[in-house]
Amino acid sequence: MSRLDSAIRRLQAQKAALEDAARRAAGIDGPALEFGLGNGRTYDHLRAILPGRRIVVFDRQVAAHPDCVPPDEDLYLGDLFETLPRALADLGHTAAIAHLDIGTGDKAGSMALVARAAPMIAGLLAHGAVVVSDQPIEGVPGLTPLPLPPGVDDGRIHMLQRV
Amino acid sequence: MSRLDSAIRRLQAQKAALEDAARRAAGIDGPALEFGLGNGRTYDHLRAILPGRRIVVFDRQVAAHPDCVPPDEDLYLGDLFETLPRALADLGHTAAIAHLDIGTGDKAGSMALVARAAPMIAGLLAHGAVVVSDQPIEGVPGLTPLPLPPGVDDGRIHMLQRV
Numbered sequence: 532m533s534r535l536d537s538a539i540r541r542l543q544a545q546k547a548a549l550e551d552a553a554r555r556a557a558g559i560d561g562p563a564l565e566f567g568l569g570n571g572r573t574y575d576h577l578r579a580i581l582p583g584r585r586i587v588v589f590d591r592q593v594a595a596h597p598d599c600v601p602p603d604e605d606l607y608l609g610d611l612f613e614t615l616p617r618a619l620a621d622l623g624h625t626a627a628i629a630h631l632d633i634g635t636g637d638k639a640g641s642m643a644l645v646a647r648a649a650p651m652i653a654g655l656l657a658h659g660a661v662v663v664s665d666q667p668i669e670g671v672p673g674l675t676p677l678p679l680p681p682g683v684d685d686g687r688i689h690m691l692q693r694v
Numbered sequence: 695m696s697r698l699d700s701a702i703r704r705l706q707a708q709k710a711a712l713e714d715a716a717r718r719a720a721g722i723d724g725p726a727l728e729f730g731l732g733n734g735r736t737y738d739h740l741r742a743i744l745p746g747r748r749i750v751v752f753d754r755q756v757a758a759h760p761d762c763v764p765p766d767e768d769l770y771l772g773d774l775f776e777t778l779p780r781a782l783a784d785l786g787h788t789a790a791i792a793h794l795d796i797g798t799g800d801k802a803g804s805m806a807l808v809a810r811a812a813p814m815i816a817g818l819l820a821h822g823a824v825v826v827s828d829q830p831i832e833g834v835p836g837l838t839p840l841p842l843p844p845g846v847d848d849g850r851i852h853m854l855q856r857v
Contacts, residue, residue, distance in 0.1 A: 534762060535739035539705045546698055576698035599697060 544688040545573055545632075545663075547680040552628050552661040552690065553580045555677075561625035561657050562587045564618075566611070566648070567632040571599025577630065587622070589614055611644075615651045626655045631664040641666050649674070656693040664689045707851040708736055708795075708826075710843040715791050715824040715853065716743045718840075724788035724820050725750045727781075729774070729811070730795040734762025740793065750785070752777055774807075778814045789818045794827040804829050812837070819856040827852045 532540075556563075562585040565574050574595065577586050588601045589611060607614035611633075629652050634641040645666040653673050656662070661677065667689050668674060677690040695703075719726075725748040728737050737758065740749050751764045752774060770777035774796075792815055797804040808829040816836050819825070824840065830852050831837060840853040 533739040533742040534733075534735040534759065535705060535709055538735055539702065539709065542698060542702045542705065546702065549698075570697075572697040572701055576696040579696040596697065 540684060540687055544679075544683045545665075546576065547683050548663045548688045548690055549573065549576060549630060550580055551680045552630070552663050553577075555661045555692070556627040556659070559627035559657050559659055561627045561660075562622065563628040563630070564589065564626045564652070564655060565630050565632070566590075566652070568593060568595050568599075568601070569632065571595030573630060573632055574601065575599045577628075581628075584627070587618070587626075589618070611648055612651075615648065615655075619651070619654055622655060624655055625657050627657055627660050629656060629660065629662045631662065631666065631668075634665045653693060658693060660693040662689075662691040662693070664691070703847060703850055707842075707846045708828075709739065710846050711826045711851045711853055712736065712739060712793060713743055714843040715793070715826050716740075718824045718855070719790040719822070722790035722820050722822055724790045724823075725785065726791040726793070727752070727789045727815070727818060728793050728795070729753075729815070731756065731758050731762075731764070732795065734758030736793060736795055737764065738762045740791075744791075747790070750781070750789075752781070774811055775814075778811065778818075782814070782817055785818060787818055788820050790820055790823050792819060792823065792825045794825065794829065794831075797828045816856060821856060823856040825852075825854040825856070827854070 563577055563581055565586055565588045568574055568588050568590040587605050589607045593600055607618055633644060645668060649668045649671045653671055668691055673693055674691040675694050677692050679690060726740055726744055728749055728751045731737055731751050731753040737751060750768050752770045756763055770781055796807060808831060812831045812834045816834055831854055836856055837854040838857050840855050842853060
């Protein structure tokens with residue numbers, strides 16, 4: 532499969548998974564959490580499919596399109612392992628959705644980052660909350676795998692639920 | 695439409711247009727020209743759909759995935775208005791396909807670049823050759839618009855034929 536085909540599948544998988552998460556978490560109050568703002572593409576999509584829901588964003592810095600920059604009060608900027616404890620103090624375990632898009636070109640580094648962050652992120656989630664992640668998340672207490680939406684290739688994205 | 699939806703449509707339009715160009719130009723010998731290598735995504739796709747055809751690439755520098763870097767002999771690196779005359783001397787008007795993906799965030803600058811480059815690119819094309827462009831190309835002698843493939847939004851990509 533060419534890198535163009537692969538990119539299309541990846542973005543389609545993100546779209547399908549985020550929309551599935553929005554449906555599954557519709558009955559849960561509380562914010563959506565976006566880990567990794569990047570250029571703001573999925574943040575923009577979350578805004579579109581979650582009208583009225585607060586979207587709290589974590590990243591090292593803001594490098595998004597100017598029209599995809601979250602308001603200051605919804606931004607946790609800096610090292611994730613410094614901002615996550617602050618977010619837990621601010622938000623408690625209230626989040627309805629968490630989207631992790633923190634993979635870099637460095638596969639081993641991305642997986643290590645997610646393995647370390649996922650238990651802390653799980654602590655921010657309300658019961659029944661849905662996690663969408665570009666990296667696999669395994670063996671985190673309280674997180675159980677969800678099936679992917681129809682048409683999404685196995686392994687291209689990952690969904691879990693807080694139980 | 696969210697930026698995620700827009701990105702999916704843009705990549706799908708690239709894919710559909712390149713595959714349509716490959717079909718239309720199947721009977722023409724000569725290389726495909728890729729203007730703007732970027733991360734190498736569409737170069738990789740052209741390699742996949744044009745087996746055996748030389749793909750000649752123009753860019754300021756190589757910033758592609760390591761597995762999408764063209765061989766040195768197929769690369770024209772540097773300012774387009776210095777490399778285009780060299781390419782014309784080397785290749786003559788033999789190209790079967792030209793893909794222009796040279797837009798930047800600067801819309802006016804991108805359109806000005808394409809307006810200046812398109813007549814020179816047209817000079818590299820064989821009769822019947824197909825142009826796929828991210829920017830509109832209008833009023834260039836010898837280039838006439840082609841209809842877009844089914845399902846591609848008008849204006850998201852542009853196709854022309856050398857007549």
